[in-house]
Amino acid sequence: MSLPSPDQFLLRVLVVDDSEFDTELMLRQLRRDGLEPAAERVCTADSMARALDNGSWDVVLCDYSMPGFSGAEALQLLRDTGKDIPFLLVTGTIGEEAAVSMMKAGAQDFLLKDHASRLAPAIRREMREAQGRRQQREDARARVDSQRELEAANRQLRQLSGKIMQVQELERELLSRGLHDDVGQALTGLQLQLEALRRRATNPADLKGIEDSVQIVGQVLAQVRDLSLDLRPPQLDLLGLAAALRWYADRKVAAVPGLSLRFQAETLPALHADVETMCFRIVQEAMTNIQRHAQASQVAITVSHNGSQLEVMVADNGRGFDVRETYERAVRGESLGVLNMQERASLVGGKVEVQSRPGDTRVMIRLPGAPPGATQKLRILQPPPSARDKA
Numbered sequence: 001m002s003l004p005s006p007d008q009f010l011l012r013v014l015v016v017d018d019s020e021f022d023t024e025l026m027l028r029q030l031r032r033d034g035l036e037p038a039a040e041r042v043c044t045a046d047s048m049a050r051a052l053d054n055g056s057w058d059v060v061l062c063d064y065s066m067p068g069f070s071g072a073e074a075l076q077l078l079r080d081t082g083k084d085i086p087f088l089l090v091t092g093t094i095g096e097e098a099a100v101s102m103m104k105a106g107a108q109d110f111l112l113k114d115h116a117s118r119l120a121p122a123i124r125r126e127m128r129e130a131q132g133r134r135q136q137r138e139d140a141r142a143r144v145d146s147q148r149e150l151e152a153a154n155r156q157l158r159q160l161s162g163k164i165m166q167v168q169e170l171e172r173e174l175l176s177r178g179l180h181d182d183v184g185q186a187l188t189g190l191q192l193q194l195e196a197l198r199r200r201a202t203n204p205a206d207l208k209g210i211e212d213s214v215q216i217v218g219q220v221l222a223q224v225r226d227l228s229l230d231l232r233p234p235q236l237d238l239l240g241l242a243a244a245l246r247w248y249a250d251r252k253v254a255a256v257p258g259l260s261l262r263f264q265a266e267t268l269p270a271l272h273a274d275v276e277t278m279c280f281r282i283v284q285e286a287m288t289n290i291q292r293h294a295q296a297s298q299v300a301i302t303v304s305h306n307g308s309q310l311e312v313m314v315a316d317n318g319r320g321f322d323v324r325e326t327y328e329r330a331v332r333g334e335s336l337g338v339l340n341m342q343e344r345a346s347l348v349g350g351k352v353e354v355q356s357r358p359g360d361t362r363v364m365i366r367l368p369g370a371p372p373g374a375t376q377k378l379r380i381l382q383p384p385p386s387a388r389d390k391a
Ligand SMILES: Nc1ncnc2c1ncn2[C@@H]1O[C@H](COP(=O)(O)OP(=O)(O)O)[C@@H](O)[C@H]1O
Pocket: 289, 290, 292, 293, 294, 295, 316, 318, 319, 320, 321, 326, 330, 335, 336, 337, 338, 339, 361
């Protein structure tokens, strides 16, 4: 915001002075110096308070001593309103000590009535400074506002991404069960039928076709089972996090020739279902990266807890990578796995730290036992009915 310069507009002056004559002299001098003062004169605390309440002022010109009122009291009165209006003491005489104490109390300047020509420049200067202060306050307010908006947008984004992950987990669970129960059972039925046909077949050409079909159905069944397990391993609900991780890592490592696994897990305290799910998903992402990128021969997973905090480390001895550059690429939307790990962790109030150099890559996952503010009911995932009871 920029105000017109004091020369171009009416200067609203509150004069605190008991002398009408002195006031008139002052105003005349201001007019001579190019200002256009619109003034009101008061000389008691009451009338000054009223004027401050009702009017809006550019400057207060105040006498030092008046009958029944003083410059010091006037200054205090102005300060009590909290308004940032320049306060200039304009007085016939003032002792040095009094002047110093008035300046200390916040008067912007003091001028002698005999030197009236100093008044206009002082007013211009003080108004410029007051305008600068106003601008600073506005800038600070704008900064606070935009900071608040940013924080609110971040909160919304986080809620949204939490919601998306929640929906994703539910979808995965439904798909997983659908694949396992419906597709899996249908394929198993088909397999049994083909087996029966094979036993009855006499024509060698038929037999060959049936045998091929049995093999294909067997492969599809295995793929469907793998898919279903990847989508939502029942071990997580049935056996808890550590066992599910072990089972998952064993399977994953077995699929990569030349890769071996060292797995260590402490007995864990009870963890919130969301934390278990998030941790599992993060390890899944880390293991998929090892399988796809690391060219490692060893994976080490350690599962431990430090009081109420869950700590899981996934380490490999592969070729390593530039973590910083990967984050930069992730921010540009080019690869999301590593960022996704962080996001999942932060959704339950935890952190993922990745360190990497050739031969030593570590993904360190630290999660609280429960997401902040969560109750056991607030689970991302409803376990399959009675799954946990059966465990
Ligand atoms: N364990 C690892 N060993 C070597 N490189 C890795 C490892 N994990 C991640 N990377 C590197 O970081 C990149 C980003 O990983 P990520 O964000 O999961 O995306 P994506 O797996 O889709 O490429 C990978 O392309 C790979 O170059």
